[in-house]
Amino acid sequence: MYDAAPATVxxxxxxxxxxxxxRIWHWTNALTLxxxxxxxxxxxxxxxxxxxxxxxxxxxxxWLAIGATETTGFLRVGSLRVETTGVLGRWTDxxxxxxxxxxxxxxxxxxxxxxxxxxxxxxxxxWVLAIALTLYMLWSxxxxxxxxxxxxxxxxxxxRHIWQDIKDHARLRFPTGEAAARYNILQxxxxxxxxxxLLPLIVATGLTMSPGxxxxxxxxxxxxxxxxxxxxxxxxxxxxxxxxxxxxxxMVLLAGPVNEVRSMLTGWFRLPKAKGExx
Amino acid sequence: MSDLILPRRDLILRAxxxxxxxxxxxxxxxxxxxxxxxxxxxxxxxxxxMHFASQRALTDRDALAREFTRADLSPxxxxxxxxxxxxxxxxxxxxxxxADWRLKVTGLVARPLSLSMADIRAMPxxxxxxxxxCVEGWSAIGEWTGxxxxxxxxxxxxxxxxxxxxxxCADRIGDADYYESCDRVDAxxxxxxxxxxxxxxxxxxxxxxxxxLRIERQLxxxxxxxxxxxxxxxxxxxxxxxxxxxWEDRVDYEWYAGI
Numbered sequence: 001m002y003d004a005a006p007a008t009v010x011x012x013x014x015x016x017x018x019x020x021x022x023r024i025w026h027w028t029n030a031l032t033l034x035x036x037x038x039x040x041x042x043x044x045x046x047x048x049x050x051x052x053x054x055x056x057x058x059x060x061x062x063w064l065a066i067g068a069t070e071t072t073g074f075l076r077v078g079s080l081r082v083e084t085t086g087v088l089g090r091w092t093d094x095x096x097x098x099x100x101x102x103x104x105x106x107x108x109x110x111x112x113x114x115x116x117x118x119x120x121x122x123x124x125x126x127w128v129l130a131i132a133l134t135l136y137m138l139w140s141x142x143x144x145x146x147x148x149x150x151x152x153x154x155x156x157x158x159x160r161h162i163w164q165d166i167k168d169h170a171r172l173r174f175p176t177g178e179a180a181a182r183y184n185i186l187q188x189x190x191x192x193x194x195x196x197x198l199l200p201l202i203v204a205t206g207l208t209m210s211p212g213x214x215x216x217x218x219x220x221x222x223x224x225x226x227x228x229x230x231x232x233x234x235x236x237x238x239x240x241x242x243x244x245x246x247x248x249x250x251m252v253l254l255a256g257p258v259n260e261v262r263s264m265l266t267g268w269f270r271l272p273k274a275k276g277e278x279x
Numbered sequence: 280m281s282d283l284i285l286p287r288r289d290l291i292l293r294a295x296x297x298x299x300x301x302x303x304x305x306x307x308x309x310x311x312x313x314x315x316x317x318x319x320x321x322x323x324x325x326x327x328x329m330h331f332a333s334q335r336a337l338t339d340r341d342a343l344a345r346e347f348t349r350a351d352l353s354p355x356x357x358x359x360x361x362x363x364x365x366x367x368x369x370x371x372x373x374x375x376x377x378a379d380w381r382l383k384v385t386g387l388v389a390r391p392l393s394l395s396m397a398d399i400r401a402m403p404x405x406x407x408x409x410x411x412x413c414v415e416g417w418s419a420i421g422e423w424t425g426x427x428x429x430x431x432x433x434x435x436x437x438x439x440x441x442x443x444x445x446x447x448c449a450d451r452i453g454d455a456d457y458y459e460s461c462d463r464v465d466a467x468x469x470x471x472x473x474x475x476x477x478x479x480x481x482x483x484x485x486x487x488x489x490x491x492l493r494i495e496r497q498l499x500x501x502x503x504x505x506x507x508x509x510x511x512x513x514x515x516x517x518x519x520x521x522x523x524x525x526w527e528d529r530v531d532y533e534w535y536a537g538i
Binding site: 044058216 | 310311314320324325326329330334338344345353355412414418419420495496526530531533536537538
């Protein structure tokens with residue numbers, strides 16, 4: 001607070017919004033999820049087909065496949081086939097060599113094909129994700145984050161309130177003053193969805209793909225309907241997290257990137273003024 | 280106010296830039312340099328050791344892999360790796376229906392063995408319908424019949440110093456023979472069998488005829504095919520390049536393939 005010169009900036013305009021565990025977890029996750037996504041895309045390249053059920057290999061029906069013809073690359077979902085030459089299935093690497101792996105080198109770790117190396121990155125950073133997530137969930141539950149910040153109040157559940165928040169977001173009308181100090185309903189639902197649904201789901205489906213862990217916890221196979229179903233869900237959840245990331249970044253940019261990023265670094269958030277409000 | 284805020288903002292932006300740069304590092308081709316750096320590889324291999332240690336700690340040593348029913352069988356069981364071992368020696372065995380095939384059991388055992396296929400079929404058998412998981416991501420379900428490895432090791436008398444079992448194979452990939460290895464826990468596991476039948480028929484050549492390993496709690500590359508010998512050893516250091524398997528030696532596939 002040393003820089004909040006009282007003469008011009010009343011202290012009420014700045015709020016301590018993100019506590020240290022939140023900030024550490026946020027940036028740990030930013031890096032971890034990036035590594036997991038990019039190494040995961042490389043692992044997918046080893047067998048770019050997805051199935052439902054206990055088994056699935058080349059002779060079985062894949063609900064999603066990325067592949068190449070003689071001249072093109074394509075993505076097939078169900079019976080819908082889209083040509084993706086240049087991006088998926090057939091693309092040119094940085095040395096100008098045409099490749100027919102599913103995801104291109106710029107999107108994978110490592111950039112050149114290596115299933116073994118991608119697994120090392122993926123299975124090591126999986127530990128970081130799972131341990132940090134567990135600690136953060138415990139801290140959220142017992143440290144008050146869940147109760148004070150993420151808890152959805154009774155009034156917020158009303159369809160009218162939710163619809164109003166959707167309209168405000170669509171019009172890029174962001175809360176100002178005191179209201180900006182709290183999460184709005186869409187924020188609460190998306191953070192709860194990521195922390196308590198998507199991230200646990202991606203960890204659990206990842207573990208379900210492990211033949212060793214299947215012997216430890218066979219019920220996971222029943223929960224997800226088989227190893228290949230778990231692999232499909234793992235892939236879908238990864239892209240849901242990418243979708244969350246894109247909306248998240250868009251909102252940060254629209255709501256004031258410096259203030260938002262600063263608050264995730266220092267904890268201190270400057271409450272935005274309403275339009276026309278005197279400086 | 281601004282002269283107070285700006286230095287801090289500058290600091291924050293620079294810190295933000297650093298985080299962004301760390302995040303963006305893998306995006307650059309410098310990523311591959313990081314990937315290839317020996318200290319990084321060492322740190323990343325810790326992940327495997329943690330998976331191995333935690334799975335061993337959490338899992339009963341005899342906990343079974345899921346067994347399925349005939350209704351769950353893959354319509355076609357995919358083969359992978361070597362589908363037809365090269366060389367006149369193997370071709371001659373095929374021509375004679377593997378009548379002279381021998382499985383040697385050597386190393387740290389009280390009674391070295393040399394078993395014919397008839398000897399192996401005369402031992403107590405186990406049939407199991409299990410899922411085969413390739414490291415690449417696909418799975419196939421098949422019914423396997425064979426002799427539990429613990430029976431063979433009991434017949435040979437495993438000595439105390441034997442910590443690992445090495446599996447020698449008749450197929451060569453490139454310039455070296457395929458081989459694999461596992462520890463005593465997986466070697467003595469009730470579902471670890473030397474299989475000679477798949478889906479009620481004699482094992483096809485593409486799937487490892489006449490004899491292959493099934494080690495059901497690990498990935499496909501551990502399931503050595505075309506078995507010629509089993510060797511009980513105290514250490515893997517002097518086997519191949521010392522990492523415990525053909526792919527482990529060449530491309531750093533993890534020795535423990537339970538994850």
